[in-house]
Amino acid sequence: MQKLSLVLITKNAADQLGPCLDSAQALVDEIIVVDSGSSDDTLALAERYGARVTRQDFLGFGPQKRLAVSLASHDWVLCLDADERLTPELAGAIRSALAQPSHGAYRIARRNRFFGRYLRHGEGYPDWNIRLFDRRQANWTEHAVHEHVLCPKGAGELRGDLLHDSAERLASYLEKQNRYTDIQAHALFQQGRRVGPGKLLGAPLARFLRFYLLKRGWQDGAAGFAHIAIGSFFAFVKYAKLMEHWRQHDERKP
Incomplete structure (x- = not known):
């Protein structure tokens, strides 16, 4: 299987980060966290999971994520937000894809939680996003918000859902x-x-x-x-x- 880096940007994510890392830790060979000034236990929690932590004032979502990707040791990266987690089906699909990649990037169906339930329609699902990619073939745009991954050669799709579980008020x-x-x-x-x-x-x-x-x-x-x-x-x-x-x-x- 290709070596894989898990890449996250964070700020005050201590309440969400643990389940995210738990869902992906068995898949990845390293964890990269770029933090933009957390005042809670985010950094201590990341370090307990063995993450390499870099502190960087916020540059905008696209530039911040590009920086995090550049710090990875491996070319294949999985980019998650702290309030996201992999389902077992998705974790298995990622493992299979990395065993013999047929694309330079893969789209994942994100299922958004709102008002206490996971949405199944509208803009809540399937909210397709490229999150697994070879950085030699794809990367984040420079957009400050609504950033996305560009892969000129096209992307495959993975089974399973990425649960977006912000649980915010x-x-x-x-x-x-x-x-x-x-x-x-x-x-x-x-x-x-x-x-x-x-x-x-x-x-x-x-x-x-x-x-x-x-x-x-x-x-x-x-x-x-x-x-x-x-x-x-x-x-x-x-x-x-x-x-x-x-x-x-x-x-x-x-």
Whole structure:
């Protein structure tokens, strides 16, 4: 089997990190953790699992993950978030793939937990992500948020689910989405993107219709509705913040 490095970025993840590492430890040959200033027991916990820990001020999600990948000793890397864990089926599929790789990267179906249940439809599942890859053939983009792995030669797919089990309160989930839209709006402003009222209203509506109706989010009941409604609302917030950036910019012009 190919040598495998488990790679994570963390900040104040002590409540979640243990189950994540437990689910993957038997698969991997080393654990790499890049931490951006934890004040809880994250670092001590990582070191108890034998992780190599590097401290780095947060660079944005894409750059931070690229740094973590570069620190791995092995070319094959498994990139997880602290609130994720492998199912036994997925762990077995990873082991089989690494015994004789047929692709340079592999997509994994992530199952998101929200309002106390794992979603099965909408944008909650299957939330396909490339997480297992040969860094000589694939790597994270430089995006500060909504980063993803690019593999020019294409990716295979693995059986089993990656459970996303943040178990966070609604208040903290909303705070996180608010931070993400700050980053997104700033990035769009730096790119010179502008939006009008049509985009401001149309993007949230299109998102809701896509995930709630076409992707059958309604089958997840109240949890599915809330997950998609919140995502649609923050699509509106992102573009509203972008419009505010331009308003402030234009007001500063002489």
